Amino acid sequence: MNKIEEKILELTLKHTPSVEVIYEEGESRSVSFENNKLKSVNTKSIRGIGLRVIKDGRIGFSSTTDFRKPEKLVANAIESAKFGQLAAFEFPSKNNFPKVAVHDQRVVDYAINKCVDIGKAAIEKALAVNAGYECSVGIGKGYGRRRLINSKGLDASIASTSFGIGIEILQIKGQSLLCIGEGEGSKSLATDLNKHVDKALKGLKLAEKELKLKTGTYPVVVTAKAMGNLLATFETGCNGKLVQKGASPLTNKIGEKLIDERVSIYDDATIDMADSSYPWDAEGIPARRTPLFEKGVLKNYLFDLQTAGIMKTKSTGNGNRGFSSQPSPDNSNVIVETGNMSLETMIKDIKYGVLVDQVLGGGQSNILAGEFSVNIDLGYLIENGEVTGRVKDCMFAGNAFEVFNNIVAIGDKAEWHGSIKVPPFYFKAMNIAGNAD
Numbered sequence: 527m528n529k530i531e532e533k534i535l536e537l538t539l540k541h542t543p544s545v546e547v548i549y550e551e552g553e554s555r556s557v558s559f560e561n562n563k564l565k566s567v568n569t570k571s572i573r574g575i576g577l578r579v580i581k582d583g584r585i586g587f588s589s590t591t592d593f594r595k596p597e598k599l600v601a602n603a604i605e606s607a608k609f610g611q612l613a614a615f616e617f618p619s620k621n622n623f624p625k626v627a628v629h630d631q632r633v634v635d636y637a638i639n640k641c642v643d644i645g646k647a648a649i650e651k652a653l654a655v656n657a658g659y660e661c662s663v664g665i666g667k668g669y670g671r672r673r674l675i676n677s678k679g680l681d682a683s684i685a686s687t688s689f690g691i692g693i694e695i696l697q698i699k700g701q702s703l704l705c706i707g708e709g710e711g712s713k714s715l716a717t718d719l720n721k722h723v724d725k726a727l728k729g730l731k732l733a734e735k736e737l738k739l740k741t742g743t744y745p746v747v748v749t750a751k752a753m754g755n756l757l758a759t760f761e762t763g764c765n766g767k768l769v770q771k772g773a774s775p776l777t778n779k780i781g782e783k784l785i786d787e788r789v790s791i792y793d794d795a796t797i798d799m800a801d802s803s804y805p806w807d808a809e810g811i812p813a814r815r816t817p818l819f820e821k822g823v824l825k826n827y828l829f830d831l832q833t834a835g836i837m838k839t840k841s842t843g844n845g846n847r848g849f850s851s852q853p854s855p856d857n858s859n860v861i862v863e864t865g866n867m868s869l870e871t872m873i874k875d876i877k878y879g880v881l882v883d884q885v886l887g888g889g890q891s892n893i894l895a896g897e898f899s900v901n902i903d904l905g906y907l908i909e910n911g912e913v914t915g916r917v918k919d920c921m922f923a924g925n926a927f928e929v930f931n932n933i934v935a936i937g938d939k940a941e942w943h944g945s946i947k948v949p950p951f952y953f954k955a956m957n958i959a960g961n962a963d
Contacts, residue, residue, distance in 0.1 A: 544580035550849040552670030559663040576849040581607035589850040614835025619678040623805040627798035630714040633687035641665040660696040714799040735915030738962035745879035746956040750941040759926040766829035785930035787822040795858035802945035809845035862948040865936025872952040874911040881906040899923040919961040
């Protein structure tokens, strides 16, 4: 008997010659602790099919998790094409894909009770330092399989894994709350939670003394953990769909030098075991490394097939989706090249300034305009090259294009935070709304 995805392809070809079927299945298991106690152990499974067609020049789409009535799925996709967008692409045929490691059998085999043990040990380690800490731990593992087939003969299958681990330590002192979170995620097994506990405990020690800061303009060092917010304008701005709609601040600026020449940013789906790596995107286009900025110059936008077709260019292999949605362009892993100054040297270089290690949400940020105004969740005062204590209830604000043209140095070591690998940045001046009267 044919597999369900092949049956659906066969059924749909009776109505239109342009068909694509995506099949996904997966299971995730997670352990969570709250207030120093085990809260839950969860298992979640999913299995579904997405069907995309081009019928009379228009795109139709339908998805389901109910495999009992494939005819209904086909009818829905064909019907939706009557109202669909005009197709600006054809489905790809067979391709050569790069070899990218995205599966670690150790993740599949890892017993969930070991995750419970790791969480308990991490919390015990934190409470041995201060019995008043309130700890939350999350550990999760996942396994998935995806198959993509289409009417052009493309037939690609992939199995992948994921593993995430993290801890948050909350300290309550009177009216003061401080929560420090550390962790990591990848497609391979990563069970060393202790190093993240140590990092959080170090941060809590540095934050013991609370200091006042007047509103003003200061030199600022932003750690790798807090850099995501500042990079958002460039990540989002390179999205081909926003460029197509004219909503990106980077529209029509390919080849222009927009930021400091020391800044190079890449989108790279080909890194073994990284969070957002893949050998082919969700449309069957080979993964690649795409320069977004090289030496401050805007080089490329990111496209899926449809957006690329509208813009009269080619997909960059960034078509992203699950089985239940149509593709749209999105980042894979975002890599920022390192510089030549250590974080320690950056701090030593500052006479009076701020170290930002954690930010809270997007604040009043207008990412598309490059404007940001963000709460400093965890920030430290630097005096004469030393971290002297924590500054709380502060915000920093500015324009991403301006601050990225106002760099003193870029860190010599990059860290992974989610699917972003970035070094710390040392900025000459940033506006900070302080907490001093």
